[in-house]
Amino acid sequence: MNKGCCGIFVLVVCISCRTSQLPNAALVCSNAAALEQTVDLESPDVETDDALRFERSILSLGEVRLGTTRHVSLRATNTSKQPLVLMEVTTACGCTKVEWPKKPIPPHDSAELRIAFTAEQEGAFFKKIAVRHSAAKHPVSFLIEGIVTNLPTN
Numbered sequence: 001m002n003k004g005c006c007g008i009f010v011l012v013v014c015i016s017c018r019t020s021q022l023p024n025a026a027l028v029c030s031n032a033a034a035l036e037q038t039v040d041l042e043s044p045d046v047e048t049d050d051a052l053r054f055e056r057s058i059l060s061l062g063e064v065r066l067g068t069t070r071h072v073s074l075r076a077t078n079t080s081k082q083p084l085v086l087m088e089v090t091t092a093c094g095c096t097k098v099e100w101p102k103k104p105i106p107p108h109d110s111a112e113l114r115i116a117f118t119a120e121q122e123g124a125f126f127k128k129i130a131v132r133h134s135a136a137k138h139p140v141s142f143l144i145e146g147i148v149t150n151l152p153t154n
Contacts, residue, residue, distance in 0.1 A: 046128070046142055051080040051135035054142045061146035064119040074113045074142065078105040080135050086111065088132040088139075095120050096127045096144065119148040 046057045055075040064070045078084040083104035091098060099114040117127065126145040133140070 047130070047138065047140050049136045049138070049140050051078065051084060052131065052133050052140050053077045053079050054140075057142050059115070059142065059144045061117060061144055063147050063149050063151075064117065066119050066122055066148055066150045069116050069118045070146070072115050072117075072144070074115065075110045076105075076113055076131070077110045078107055078135075081107050082135065083107065085134040086113075086131060087134060089113070090130045090132075090139075092127045092129070096129065098129060100131075115144060117144055117146075122148050122150055124148075 048057075053076070055077070059072055059074060061070050061072060076086070083106055085104050086100045086102075089098040089100050095118045097116045097118075101111045105111045113129075113131075115129070124145075124147050126143050128141050128143055130139040130141045
């Protein structure tokens, strides 16, 4: 893609993000546009590397009641021989938030990512989460999936 088309794409994405009611929409938009070159946030395929491994590549949240927030955790293990830092975590939309440790992860040690998904629309969903870390140029990713329902959950 040439620079002109790329610029137009980023502008269109940012404008569409700014119409959102979310206070951090511009930041989400900016991060999503930057990762577009290396991670397709709409694809169900996950990206991996040899330095950072997630305990699961797909987290199933099951049924989530509309208007509620589901919290889950995922362990990420540094499989390299050097300390590794999780530098940036980007989600496909504002309905998914992730907290992660900012301290280096020693070799062969793990860190916990805390994910909060807020059910805003009924139906099946899958959301990609991209993680940029210090041991690689390209981010790795994992998915959360489930079904948002307006019925009481079991």
